[in-house]
Amino acid sequence: MLHNNASARNRLAMVSALVVILLGSFGCAGQNWVIDTVREMDKDLVARVGRIETTSAAEKTRVDQQLTEVRGIGTDARNRADEAGRVAQVASQKADTAAQKADAATQKADAAIQKADAATQKADAVDGRLTRAMANRLKRTQVQQADVTFKTGKSVLHENGQEVIMGILKVLADNPTYTVDIVGYTDSVGKADSNLILSWRREEAVRRFMVERGVELNRFSFTGVGAERSGDDAQDALKREKNRRVTITVFKPDDN
Incomplete structure (x- = not known):
């Protein structure tokens, strides 16, 4: 579109130069004809230039909108990626905390089992002594x-x-x-x-x-x-x- 706009402007400049030459070559009547002809050509060129500029402005607006949308999508994608990263980090921290709690609970359970085993052994020893004492009481x-x-x-x-x-x-x-x-x-x-x-x-x-x-x-x-x-x-x-x-x-x- 920008190339077409430049071409139109160049053609308008050439027409203007031609007008100057013709005005110098013809008489007064001829000059009037040339001026009218040039005016008609100028109108056509101006209209084409206007249409080209309008089309170019609309295209530029569309392109700018697309760029804005693309930038918005990219920004939203980055924001979502950042949020997903934060969520993943929080989830990882929670998982680490849960694992630590599980390890602590396992250690406590192991300690409780050891205490229970020790208590059972002591109870068995006491039962054995009581059994022997009761048996020996009759002897x-x-x-x-x-x-x-x-x-x-x-x-x-x-x-x-x-x-x-x-x-x-x-x-x-x-x-x-x-x-x-x-x-x-x-x-x-x-x-x-x-x-x-x-x-x-x-x-x-x-x-x-x-x-x-x-x-x-x-x-x-x-x-x-x-x-x-x-x-x-x-x-x-x-x-x-x-x-x-x-x-x-x-x-x-x-x-x-």
């Missing part, structure tokens, strides 16, 4: 036995009985692994159920006396049997006195 040897006697129908310890118990306490204090059985008895006088309760009270009096002086309760086995083992003592006062008792038996565990 024991008697080392000492003593009787504490009571008055008829009574469960109160007297001085002689306390002295007997103090001797037992010394043995238990010197031997922490020893255990003791306490069994309460009565004579055959009275009702069987009353005698049973009385035998329990006598056993309890002895046991309480020993616990108050430091013997652990888990070292005792105790019961009351009433007159069940008194035999025929109704006519034998000495035998009845002997049956009004609590028997204390000390045992040591067997070494197994």
